[in-house]
Amino acid sequence: MSKRILVVVSERGYWAEELVGPLAAFDERGYQVTFATPTGKRARALPPSLADDFVDPPLGRTVTTPEVAKMGRELEASTRLQDPWDISALVPERPYTSDAGYLRLLEDYNRDLDQVAEAIAGFDAILIVGGSGPIVDLANNARVHDLILAFKSAGKLVAAECYGVACLAFARDWDDRASIIAGKHVTGHCKEYDYKDGTGFLDTDFTMGPPPYPLEYILRDATAPHGAYHGNFGRPLSVIVDWPFVTGRSTPDSFLTGNKIVEVLEQGLRRYGW
Numbered sequence: 001m002s003k004r005i006l007v008v009v010s011e012r013g014y015w016a017e018e019l020v021g022p023l024a025a026f027d028e029r030g031y032q033v034t035f036a037t038p039t040g041k042r043a044r045a046l047p048p049s050l051a052d053d054f055v056d057p058p059l060g061r062t063v064t065t066p067e068v069a070k071m072g073r074e075l076e077a078s079t080r081l082q083d084p085w086d087i088s089a090l091v092p093e094r095p096y097t098s099d100a101g102y103l104r105l106l107e108d109y110n111r112d113l114d115q116v117a118e119a120i121a122g123f124d125a126i127l128i129v130g131g132s133g134p135i136v137d138l139a140n141n142a143r144v145h146d147l148i149l150a151f152k153s154a155g156k157l158v159a160a161e162c163y164g165v166a167c168l169a170f171a172r173d174w175d176d177r178a179s180i181i182a183g184k185h186v187t188g189h190c191k192e193y194d195y196k197d198g199t200g201f202l203d204t205d206f207t208m209g210p211p212p213y214p215l216e217y218i219l220r221d222a223t224a225p226h227g228a229y230h231g232n233f234g235r236p237l238s239v240i241v242d243w244p245f246v247t248g249r250s251t252p253d254s255f256l257t258g259n260k261i262v263e264v265l266e267q268g269l270r271r272y273g274w
Contacts, residue, residue, distance in 0.1 A: 003031045003124040003265050006151075008144065008164075009043035009084070010133030013202035016049035016072030017064060018130040018161045021254025024071070025262050034123075038137045038144070040086025044202055045076055046131055049251075056251075058193050063251050091116055091143035094174075116150050124265055126151045130162025130189070130250070135211060136201050139166035149173070152180055152244060159246040159261050161254060162189045166215055168245065169222035179222040185242040185274045186223060187249040190231035191216045230274055241272035 005026055009019065026033050037043050048054040052069040055062055064072075075081070092112035095105035120126075126148060128138065138144050148171040151158050158180075160168050165188035168181045191214050200207040219229040231249070232238035238249035239256045246264060248257030263269040 003029070004122055005031050005033050005261075006036055006085075006120065006123050006126045006147075007033055007129060008036045008087070008126065008138065008147070009081070009129045010131060010136070010138050011037050011039065011041045011043055011203070012133035012136040013046040013131055013200070014043055014049075014129045014133055015131035015162065015251055016045040016075070017068050017251045018164075018248070018254045019045075020068065020071040020075055021256075022127055022129075022159075022161075022258030022261060023075070024255065025258030029262055029266070034085060035081055036085035036087050036090070036147075038141060039088050040084060042081050043084065045072055046133070046200070046202065049131070050076065057195055057198070087141075087143050087147060090119060091146050094142060094146075113146060113150070116146065117154060120147070120150055120154065120156075123151070123156065125157035125159060125261060127261065128160035128164030128167050130160070130164040130248075132163065132199050132201055132211070134163045134166065135199075135213075138164065140170055141167075145171040149180065156244065157246065157261065157264055158244050159248075159257065160188075161248040161257055162250045163211070163215060165189070165219060165247050166213075168247070169218050181219070181222050181227065181245060182224075183226040184223055184245055185228050185230060185240050186219055186245060186247040187230045187232065187238045187240045187253075187273070188219050188247060189215045189250050190233050190238075192231070192233045193250055228274070239273050241269055242274070243270040 050072045052064050052066045092109045171180050197209045199211050240247050
């Protein structure tokens with residue numbers, strides 16, 4: 001039976017290979033893919049990720065092959081990313097404790113969360129795509145956190161790549177505030193991969209220096225003390241499977257991330273890469 005994957009993509013710019021890599025694995029297996037964005041706006045690729053001559057400053061080399069660049073441009077030119085799910089319409093917003101009638105509003109919020117669980121019941125996995133965009137509209141998006149928690153609570157696979165892994169670090173039960181990756185093994189964008197300057201986002205003229213936070217440090221803290229972050233710097237690939245999570249470090253790990261998601265769903269893989 002075909003699997004169903006919910007793929008969450010930033011509206012502020014995703015890295016093309018981090019979408020087309022897993023998508024290639026899903027398409028090959030005949031999976032049904034549904035896209036979702038924070039407000040239902042069509043996601044767009046970061047321009048450098050579509051150029052095979054872009055030299056990544058920390059790595060000192062090009063990171064996108066002509067073949068992958070072509071795949072990214074073809075996806076961008078297609079209608080496939082049109083009309084994604086609107087996460088802001090799907091997932092309720094938690095009220096402020098200072099809101100009038102807070103108790104009733106909180107009851108409504110929790111009631112609506114039950115409807116989210118129903119909406120994702122037919123899916124087998126969620127994937128958070130990386131790039132710099134997730135820093136802006138996914139990482140600290142409480143609705144995205146609740147969506148992730150719904151998948152985890154239902155015993156479904158939760159996957160993320162690069163800066164999308166930040167969503168897993170920040171997805172937490174409201175009561176104990178512990179990250180869902182506490183005690184788990186993950187990978188993600190390592191410190192050595194951070195730009196010194198030029199971190200950019202779509203739909204804004206604001207380009208900053210380095211990323212606003214070092215993801216590696218956040219992941220190390222979130223997984224401690226019984227789990228671990230694995231940067232695998234100096235190794236060509238870094239993908240970690242620690243059920244129910246699959247995490248990919250960065251751009252070159254995207255195709256392997258997709259393959260490991262398939263292995264988890266079809267072969268019961270529960271551990272890989274550590």
